[in-house]
Amino acid sequence: MHEYRMAIIGFGNVGQGLAQILAERSELIRKEFGLGVRIVAVSDVKLGSIYQPQGFDPAVLLAYVGARGTLAEVPAKVRGWDSLRTIRETESDVVVELSPTDLKTGEPAVGHIRAALESGKHVLTTNKGPIALQYRALKKIAEAHGVEIGVEGTVMSGTPALRMGMEYLKGAGIVRIQGIINGTTNYILTRMQDGKPYIEALAEAQAKGYAEADPIGDVEGYDAAGKLVILANVLMDASIGLIDVEREGITGLMREDICEAEEGGDVWKLIAGLERKPDGVKARVRPERLPRSHPLASVRGATNAITYTTELLGDVTLIGPGAGRLETGYAILCDLLAIDRRKV
Amino acid sequence: MHEYRMAIIGFGNVGQGLAQILAERSELIRKEFGLGVRIVAVSDVKLGSIYQPQGFDPAVLLAYVGARGTLAEVPAKVRGWDSLRTIRETESDVVVELSPTDLKTGEPAVGHIRAALESGKHVLTTNKGPIALQYRALKKIAEAHGVEIGVEGTVMSGTPALRMGMEYLKGAGIVRIQGIINGTTNYILTRMQDGKPYIEALAEAQAKGYAEADPIGDVEGYDAAGKLVILANVLMDASIGLIDVEREGITGLMREDICEAEEGGDVWKLIAGLERKPDGVKARVRPERLPRSHPLASVRGATNAITYTTELLGDVTLIGPGAGRLETGYAILCDLLAIDRRKV
Numbered sequence: 001m002h003e004y005r006m007a008i009i010g011f012g013n014v015g016q017g018l019a020q021i022l023a024e025r026s027e028l029i030r031k032e033f034g035l036g037v038r039i040v041a042v043s044d045v046k047l048g049s050i051y052q053p054q055g056f057d058p059a060v061l062l063a064y065v066g067a068r069g070t071l072a073e074v075p076a077k078v079r080g081w082d083s084l085r086t087i088r089e090t091e092s093d094v095v096v097e098l099s100p101t102d103l104k105t106g107e108p109a110v111g112h113i114r115a116a117l118e119s120g121k122h123v124l125t126t127n128k129g130p131i132a133l134q135y136r137a138l139k140k141i142a143e144a145h146g147v148e149i150g151v152e153g154t155v156m157s158g159t160p161a162l163r164m165g166m167e168y169l170k171g172a173g174i175v176r177i178q179g180i181i182n183g184t185t186n187y188i189l190t191r192m193q194d195g196k197p198y199i200e201a202l203a204e205a206q207a208k209g210y211a212e213a214d215p216i217g218d219v220e221g222y223d224a225a226g227k228l229v230i231l232a233n234v235l236m237d238a239s240i241g242l243i244d245v246e247r248e249g250i251t252g253l254m255r256e257d258i259c260e261a262e263e264g265g266d267v268w269k270l271i272a273g274l275e276r277k278p279d280g281v282k283a284r285v286r287p288e289r290l291p292r293s294h295p296l297a298s299v300r301g302a303t304n305a306i307t308y309t310t311e312l313l314g315d316v317t318l319i320g321p322g323a324g325r326l327e328t329g330y331a332i333l334c335d336l337l338a339i340d341r342r343k344v
Numbered sequence: 345m346h347e348y349r350m351a352i353i354g355f356g357n358v359g360q361g362l363a364q365i366l367a368e369r370s371e372l373i374r375k376e377f378g379l380g381v382r383i384v385a386v387s388d389v390k391l392g393s394i395y396q397p398q399g400f401d402p403a404v405l406l407a408y409v410g411a412r413g414t415l416a417e418v419p420a421k422v423r424g425w426d427s428l429r430t431i432r433e434t435e436s437d438v439v440v441e442l443s444p445t446d447l448k449t450g451e452p453a454v455g456h457i458r459a460a461l462e463s464g465k466h467v468l469t470t471n472k473g474p475i476a477l478q479y480r481a482l483k484k485i486a487e488a489h490g491v492e493i494g495v496e497g498t499v500m501s502g503t504p505a506l507r508m509g510m511e512y513l514k515g516a517g518i519v520r521i522q523g524i525i526n527g528t529t530n531y532i533l534t535r536m537q538d539g540k541p542y543i544e545a546l547a548e549a550q551a552k553g554y555a556e557a558d559p560i561g562d563v564e565g566y567d568a569a570g571k572l573v574i575l576a577n578v579l580m581d582a583s584i585g586l587i588d589v590e591r592e593g594i595t596g597l598m599r600e601d602i603c604e605a606e607e608g609g610d611v612w613k614l615i616a617g618l619e620r621k622p623d624g625v626k627a628r629v630r631p632e633r634l635p636r637s638h639p640l641a642s643v644r645g646a647t648n649a650i651t652y653t654t655e656l657l658g659d660v661t662l663i664g665p666g667a668g669r670l671e672t673g674y675a676i677l678c679d680l681l682a683i684d685r686r687k688v
Binding site (some may be wrong): 032033314317319 | 365678681
């Protein structure tokens with residue numbers, strides 16, 4: 001049995017989802033995988049910052065956040081440390097980085113992750129920004145300090161798309177990846193397929209919490225491009241950036257295009273694609289018209305999916321959730337299980 | 345870098361597929377995963393038996409089998425040891441069990457696996473019979489001897505359905521499994537959907553090598569039932585046998601049923617299902633009529649697929665090959681990678 005002392009940076013939806021999973025399933029995880037987790041610190045710019053070496057009951061943390069909207073009143077040994085001090089000075093083995101994502105600078109997450117790795121702590125994150133921008137550099141720092149960086153939740157939330165790719169498909173020779181990796185646009189396209197105009201479908205996606213008030217990051221394909229860069233660098237040993245992704249969103253798609261495809265038995269999907277070429281990996285996000293027999297054609301609503309084309313296995317497709325509080329929180333646990341497995 | 349000394353029992357399609365993968369991809373696997381494999385022995389009732397501590401070049405083994413139809417002429421230190429002697433007396437760390445499968449007794453594979461585990465050797469197998477019949481007992485022997493038993497290739501060939509389930513979905517709470525895990529029947533049903541009568545579709549499946557001369561194991565659901573038992577015992581901690589599977593094949597399905605479903609926008613599939621109930625796991629193989637929006641509805645031809653319903657992630661579906669020489673050979677490598685990962 002290994003017990004990990006965990007410091008959580010950022011306690012929004014995903015952090016709280018992780019705490020809920022730990023509150024409800026610790027016994028099961030201990031029994032099934034011989035893995036224990038003790039949350040020793042939480043630092044959140046809005047909710048406050050607490051540290052206690054013997055650990056917090058995750059249910060108690062959630063109760064305070066729910067009832068008081070703050071962590072400041074949770075009984076704790078230390079209060080008020082900022083994120084970097086929490087990362088560096090708490091007695092912890094694992095830092096979970098969940099600060100708000102930024103696809104332009106990657107900050108403050110890049111600084112957090114760097115500090116944690118340089119302190120010899122594993123990092124688990126679901127934060128796209130720092131990984132899309134700095135994966136190779138951060139990975140090198142991790143290797144230099146003998147620790148690991150887990151990024152499962154940056155693509156398809158807790159659906160083990162990256163772990164399956166790294167551990168089990170890479171050996172089969174991945175030559176192409178095609179994915180529906182943005183749930184918001186897939187939801188919008190599905191509703192348009194059901195007959196709604198774009199503007200109504202977008203409003204629905206916003207009402208359901210899939211799309212943000214400013215939907216540009218989703219509908220113009222920036223979110224998918226960020227995830228595609230991660231897939232390329234993690235699974236195809238590429239070293240590309242956002243600038244290398246040819247990108248086209250869904251705003252140019254008309255309802256008539258979708259109806260016409262429908263009549264021909266086809267569907268439009270926003271496809272994020274990677275292809276291994278002699279001169280490197282080619283990356284492209286754009287709407288594609290797929291025949292209904294394509295494994296990605298039947299992926300509806302906010303669901304995500306990736307088809308890996310491999311030399312030995314041909315096509316392998318994974319379909320699952322791409323977002324959600326518990327779904328993304330679970331990705332952190334997937335990464336910790338993978339790290340722990342290496343220690344047995 | 346770890347190098348494993350491998351003894352292969354049974355050198356038919358899958359064994360030769362594995363040898364081909366090792367011949368073509370050893371460098372890549374060594375570089376990517378730090379894993380080396382040396383085939384030190386092969387024992388096959390038809391092709392002969394050879395042993396050489398410093399190992400064989402897998403390409404040479406394949407060349408002899410291809411050109412001479414035998415291993416007897418391969419330069420080797422020792423010849424003619426039977427399977428049990430090869431398992432027990434060769435200096436090997438890993439025994440790959442690929443003898444012909446038998447869903448009634450599991451022999452001779454059960455004896456082979458037992459002997460290997462008791463000799464302190466890891467066992468990797470794609471052989472359904474012994475695992476459907478004796479998984480729990482064999483797993484116990486493995487644990488008692490500090491070795492592992494890898495069974496990835498018994499379900500969906502090298503598509504990592506069992507590893508993904510064990511390592512990444514079990515922690516999310518698997519409550520239900522639904523799969524298309526017999527490629528032959530899915531091929532037949534797909535062709536019937538395309539308008540062929542059963543008898544023609546079956547003949548096509550036989551011509552393509554999917555179905556055997558006596559197709560009963562496939563079309564009556566025995567093969568799917570065996571795999572379902574493996575899924576239940578490996579992924580749902582059940583302890584069921586073939587007798588516990590409610591089983592109905594596809595021979596009762598008429599072309600009219602399929603046309604009628606087609607008109608209603610539905611498809612018939614042979615679904616292998618497991619459900620966690622208060623009194624244990626319920627297992628059933630039977631044709632089911634699925635709406636076209638179901639993730640398994642668009643799985644065509646000999647392709648396989650499994651949908652795992654989990655408490656934390658909802659539905660996660662994996663689609664990939666279910667058979668094939670390289671595809672199944674690759675499963676052995678998946679298992680070895682998993683075992684090796686635990687040793688780092």
